[in-house]
Amino acid sequence: MAKNLMRAVQYKKYGGGVDDLKHVEVPIPSPKKDEVLIKVEAASINPIDWKIQNGIARPFLPRKFPHIPGTDVAGEIVQVGSGVKNFRAGDKVVALLGNGGALAEYALAKEVSTVPRPPEVSALEAAALPIAGLAAHQSLTLHAGLKLDGTGPQLNVLVTAASGGVGTYVVQLAKLANAHVTATCGARNMDLVRRLGADEVLDYKTPEGKALTSPSGRKYDIIIHCTTNIPWSTFAANLTPKGKVVDTTPGLGNMMSAAMKKITCSKKKLVVVLTDPKKENLDYLVKLVKAGKLKPVIDSKHPLSKVGEAWGKSMDGHATGKIIVEP
Incomplete structure (x- = not known):
């Protein structure tokens, strides 16, 4: 490989799935004033990655092509921008990338979306946290009002698709909040x-x-709804009079449904989660992992050279926990 080039995975248009993922060599990017350059040790794939490839965000967040996908990354900082105050080269970190770029040997991250990674938290565990962990955390705290220190009232919480990337975190965090947790999953994952x-x-x-x-x-x-294709009538039949459904699966249909629920007279609510890259929330999750109070569940690990396997596995929709890619 030529100097100042890195291996990466790109796609050049919307649609196409696995077949449109191309292995390329591209220049290693340079950090802007507020950015850090991370040597990637592990990245994870989320359903939102291939949904973006399919054009889900096209109306309001159009991609610039070619595009390197992936938002969750853990690694070591090798260069910092001139305005970066809290990190230096050699720091181990985990970051949520706003514009993709994780499926490469190096990735740029904003300082405000980057948190330290202590030695007790592996790169694999850290890379599994950002999107799925934040979705779980914000679903329970911001939208459902649970207190993760266990000081709130005991609520009855249902988690659908509890063995998936988001669901595995929701179950664990809900128990920290002293909730009674009922969960759905496939038979093979019930013991997990x-x-x-x-x-x-x-x-x-x-x-x-x-x-x-x-x-x-x-x-x-x-x-906390972590899958698709369950009708509102099924939810409504199981909710308390003022119960709430928090939907973690982004899509135009459920956003419209949530809007309709707001204009009806029912006290039962549907809320759609749009994950906010809050640095303090990600740091909190990292510290829970360090303390042994939260365990990332890893479905599989794949080398960057076989990223198509990982991408296809995510699209298949039956992963247990998180899918990891390592350069």
Whole structure:
């Protein structure tokens, strides 16, 4: 490889899926005033990555092509911009990249979206945190009002797709908030979800799982919805009178549904989560991992040279936890 070039993965248009991912050599980028350059040790793939490739954000966040995808990255800082105050070369960090770039040997991150990574937290664990961890954290705290220090009232929480990237974090964080957690997942992952702390686990393919019926007959104060294609009528039948559904799956349809729920007379609500890259939230999650209170669940690891396998696995929708790519 020529000096000042790096290996990366790009796509050049919307659509195309795995077949449009191309391995290239491109110049190593230089950090702007407020940026750090990270030598990537691990990155993770999220469904939003291939949804962006499919054009979900096209109306309001059009991509510039060619585009290097990926938002979650952990690694070591090798260069800092002139205005960066809190980091220096050699620091181990985890970052959420606003404009992609994680699927490469080097990536640029804004200082305001970068947090330190202590030695107790591996690059693999850290890369699994940003998008999924923040979605879980903000769903429970910002939208559902739970207190993760356990000082709030005990609420009944349902987590759908609890063995997925977001769901595995929701289960663990909800238990920190002293919630009673009912979870749905596939039969093969029921024991895992119980180990993460769920009090009741439903196989989503059974009649009870499809109906979201709590084995103990509980109605849910909060439903954290981490999948698709469950009708509002099913949620409404299981909610308390003032219950709330927090939907972590971005899409135009559920945004419209949430808007419609706001103009109806029902006290039952639907809220759609748009993850906010809050540095303090990401730092909090890293510290939970360090303390052993939060465990990232890793589905699989893939070398950058075989990124298509990782991308396809995410598109398939049946990963258990997070999918990691390592340069």
